[in-house]
Amino acid sequence: MNKATKHVSKLFAAMALAGMASYSVAADTIKIAMAGPVTGAVAQYGDMQFIGAKMAIEQINKAGGVNGAQLEGVVYDDACDPKQAVAVANKIVNDGVQFVVGHLCSSSTQPASDIYEDEGILMITAASTSPEITARGYQLVFRTIGLDSLQGPTAGKYIAEQVKPKNIAVVHDKQQYGEGIATAVKQTVEAAGYKVALFEGVTAGDKDFSALIAKLKRQNVDFVYYGGYHPELGLILRQAKEQGLNAKFMGPEGVGNADISAIAGEASEGMLVTLPKAFDEDPKNAHLVEAFKAKKEDPSGPFVFPAYAAVQVIAEGIQKAGSTDTDKVAEAIRSTSFDTPTGTLAFDEKGDLKDFSFVVYQWHANGTKTALGE
Amino acid sequence: MTEPLYYFIQQLLNGLTVGSTYALIAIGYTMVYGIIGMINFAHGEVYMIGSYIAFIVLAALALLGLDSLALMLIGAFAISMIVTSAYGFSIERVAYRPLRGGNRLIPLISAIGMSIFLQNVVRLAQGSRDIAMPSLITGGWSIGPEEGFHATLSYMQLVIFIVTFITMTALTLFISRSRMGRACRACAEDIKMTNLLGINTNNVIALTFVIGAALAAVAGVLLSLYYGVINPYIGFMAGLKAFTAAVLGGIGSIPGAVLGGLLLGVTEAITAGYFSTEYKDVVAFSLLILILLFRPTGILGRPEVEKV
Secondary structure, three states, rough: OOEEEEEHHHHHHHHHHOOOOOOHHHHHHHEEEEEEEEOOOHHHHHHHHHHHHHHHHHHHHHOOEEOOOEEEEEEOOOOOOOHHHHHHHHHHHHHHOOEEEEEOOOHHHHHHHHHHHHHHHEEEEEEOOOOOHOOOOOOOOEEOOOOHHHHHHHHHHHHHHHHHOOOOOEEEEEOOHHOOOOHHHHHHHHHHOOOOOEEEEEOOOOOOHHHHHHHHOOOOOOOOEEOHHHHHHHHHHHHHHHHHHOOEEEEEEHHHOOOHHHHHHHHOOEEEEEOOOOOHHHHHHHHHHHOOOOOOOOOOOOOOHHHHHHHHHHHHHHHHHHHOOOOHHHHHHHEEEEEEOOEOOOOOOOOOOOOEEEEEEEEOOOOEEEEEEO | HHHHHHHHHHHHHHHHHHHHHHHHHHHHHHHHHHHHOOOOOHHHHEEEEEEEHHHHHHHHHOOOOOOOOOHHHHHHHHHHHHHHHHHHHHHHHHHHHHOOOOHHOOOOHHHHHHHHHHHHHHHHHHHOOOEEEEOOOOOOOEEEEOOOOOOEEEEEHHHHHHHHHHHHHHHHHHHOOHHHHHHHHEEEEHHHHHHHHHOHHHHHHHHHHHHHHHHHHHHHHHHHHHOEEEEEEEHHHHHHHHHHHHHHHOOOOOOHHHHHHHHHHHHHHHHHHHHHHHHHHHHHHHHHHHHHOOOOOOOOOOOOEEEE
């Protein structure tokens, strides 16, 4: 051992003593990676996922852990960037973590899940809704949220049966999630006999939508479905109001958070949005909502409870399998059902939930929402 | 058949609005290139900082209970220009001046490093999320019939045109009439000779960075008022578009930067309006490639004279 490596090893020893003691007791802890955006434009969705997963870990540990072992959550930041998601996935492999709750953005989850499947890591996403993620026959990939192919038709059906607009436009952000869901909505309303006047993509991160809005105005569009996230839709709403476009807007759960009201202000009043059922309003979750509020965390985000459920499924899966061998855990998850705060969850062969429903909400300018029905 | 005409006018107005701000940012690229032949890739970040300062100033003034819109705007422009200029000056001092005279690639790498540094500083200081503020200037004029489609010129768009016009006129007068402006032009022609004639070229270069930063701050204030949303990443795309505008117009030429900015903005709006929003950037950048194929120096650029 030369001088330099001695130095380094001393440093590591010091680090281990100074609080990274978890490495030395690895036998008694099961690490769960929580992967999602800590930074970037959609970091608030990451937060929802992290607080849900952390709460589940905390409560499971308090109740004695899993087969005598304690769970330990480690946060990894993918910034909702597919390239960084792959780097994160590789880091998770290197860190020897076997269970992942994440990622958040479908476009990040997809490339990362390739790596997890190859390396025998079990992944449950609480937020990625793209159908392709579970359509590749992977054994170790699950999700505790519904699919775009479910959310799109819910929105499409609502448009066709309740809103009955004269002239529909469908806009998306050209990303896997946004375009996927927009396509599903388009197909549903077309099947119901409506014609889509305009189907067009915008660039995520763009700030100027005036040209698009002028076009919508010219074609007398009175209903716009937007597949994507809130930063773009917020600006579209705001600029549409300034340019005097009289249309109703609707979006998927990616637009349903208070930030859209901060961006669009008054223009966000009356927007429609499909969200998973509001689990925090379910009376049987009252104690959990209290626990979040005690920590000054907001349990109302759409991914908080699915993330909680994801950790719970992993924990109970390990318990049932009697080991942390991911193949056995995956088998256990498929063969049973779990009683979680998001309902009784059962998984199909693909790793999707057998039953999940989205609800249409009306959004208000103060960041709140009211349910309009399923 | 007036509807297509009003639609065209609307798209033209939309394009000119975006184009004006591209032009303001593009001037920073073009002036620096004209004098020291270097592309200041951190310039987009300077624009982003200008936007943040405008936000902070407006929020602070609103908090102090100031309710005069004109005073708020003047305050935002003044403070943002001063602070952003200080950034421009410091960037040149810290990241470029020590490297001047060496290989041309070295300051370029330093600029990219500076860009990443500034982006992350703002991210850490202000958070990475979008910050939004309500529209301060609302309303506008309708052009065309009451019924059916009519073009709208919002007051905000008008403010953008007026401020851009005033800024450009002031800059042109400064460059063509003032002593320092003459020194700038002399440096652009032959920096070594200018130095020999007793002009402190270091000061001229510093001034160039300060002017570029001040104009970027103007664009920052205007765009943050117009869109109402900023985040630490807006500098990248804005910088890229402005750089394109500068190259399109002929890098090194100030009228070229203005023309390039407006042309790029209008091309984008027309493409989005008549074809598809999806192809906006494709068409804009194809235009750049075409112009560079047939006019490698850009629309108004002069062919580079071999300096002995």
